Amino acid sequence: MHELSLLRGVVDAVEGVAQGRTVLRVGLDVGSRSGVIPEALDGAWPVARQNSVCEGAELQVTEIPAAVWCPSCGCEREIDEFFALTCPVCGTPTADLRHGREFQVTFVDVE
16 A cells, blocks of 8 residues: 555655644645555554554545646646546547646645
């Protein structure tokens, strides 16, 4: 499960900014095409945070849907993570994936 190693990296990064303060909550944005399974993050979080400043912290995951830029429509269109890179409205192929690859810490709440 690579989610555990990803979360250990998150905990390491949070420890760097928490400066010894107790962490209450950590927010993550996770894109639907990132290869990360949000449910696996929830299961791995208790293990990843052991013996760290995140020991009792809650993990808040925000799932970011995949979206492409459609040159024909002139706007972003949300796509299912399993769709080919085409506009779901007009069918125009596009390789311009605007959202869906995210995996980033968005906030850290500390005491």
